[in-house]
Amino acid sequence: CDIVPAAVEKTAKETSAKPYTDFRKMIDKENFDAVWICTPANVHTQNILYCIDKNLPFFVEKPVSMNEEEAETVAAKIKGTGIYHTVGYQRRYSPAVDKLKELLSSEQVIFSAAEHFWTIPLVDSIKSKENAGGQIVDQATHLIDLLRYIIGEIISVYTTRVRGFFPEEKLYTGDDASGTIFEFENGTAGNLLCTYALFPEIEK
Ligand SMILES: NC(=O)c1ccc[n+]([C@@H]2O[C@H](COP(=O)([O-])OP(=O)(O)OC[C@H]3O[C@@H](n4cnc5c(N)ncnc54)[C@H](O)[C@@H]3O)[C@@H](O)[C@H]2O)c1
CATH class of the missing domain: 3.40.50.720 (NAD(P)-binding Rossmann-like Domain)
Structure with missing residues (x-):
């Protein structure tokens, strides 16, 4: 369909x-x-x-x-x-993630640092924040899911975002990058940096 x-x-x-x-x-x-x-x-x-x-x-x-x-x-x-x-x-189906979860299962994690750097989406429907939800809902969501899976529930969050660095990308209506700080229920502090601004010249 x-x-x-x-x-x-x-x-x-x-x-x-x-x-x-x-x-x-x-x-x-x-x-x-x-x-x-x-x-x-x-x-x-x-x-x-x-x-x-x-x-x-x-x-x-x-x-x-x-x-x-x-x-x-x-x-x-x-x-x-x-x-x-x-x-x-x-990423939930990656053996590396299973191993990481196993290794950390008996540890108290003090802090976590996560990064996801990628190019402006090549698929037109994903360039559009109205269709795909934007850089956090479409991209950062992968790592937010993994952090919750590996470390635990998040109880507070602060995010800042930037946009407008690629005016030539007419279809692109999302944020270019975001930085987030998390507090986890088990006491871990975490951050997450994400961008769609890597390799802007990637071959289409
Ligand atoms: N799991 C992952 O890591 C991963 C990777 C890539 C994409 N995705 C997700 O997969 C989904 C699709 O992404 P894509 O890159 O294939 O997008 P796409 O735009 O290439 O394909 C979406 C298709 O859905 C069709 N469509 C739109 N509205 C519809 C409707 N109401 N009923 C039926 N069909 C409809 C479009 O015509 C298009 O052919 C998105 O949610 C995206 O976030 C997940």
């Missing part, structure tokens, strides 16, 4: 799958074991809520939603349903 008919037709031809341009119609008509939600972030919440209504297991690409309000709506709606679901944070 894709809202772009040409994309749907191409994939349908390649895979012999039935083409749909409306995910609600597809879910209503088909009898799926589970759904993989790989739409842009600004439609994740509506996709997820529909799956929950239909009692359908789902794997949603990160992030779950665009903002706290949407995430709370999803959390409240899924609680107690027993529907299998997960969020696709790919």
